[in-house]
Amino acid sequence: MPDNPPIPVADLSRAPLPTESMQRYRRNPVVQSWKFAVFNARIMRMVLKGKH
DSSP: OOOOOOOOSOOOTTSOOOOHHHHHHHHOHHHHHHHHHHHHHHHHHHHHHSOO
16 A cells, blocks of 8 residues: 555645634633524524424
């Protein structure tokens, strides 16, 4: 079996890094709680709309 080097799935070396303010925003517990509540509301709406 030949010894082939691994092929990367995606090259992320040139991807932009998040700024310091964006990292603070993402770690903010109030923002995370809000996103959690919105996500759960969307899932509940899908479940309730479903035909059982």
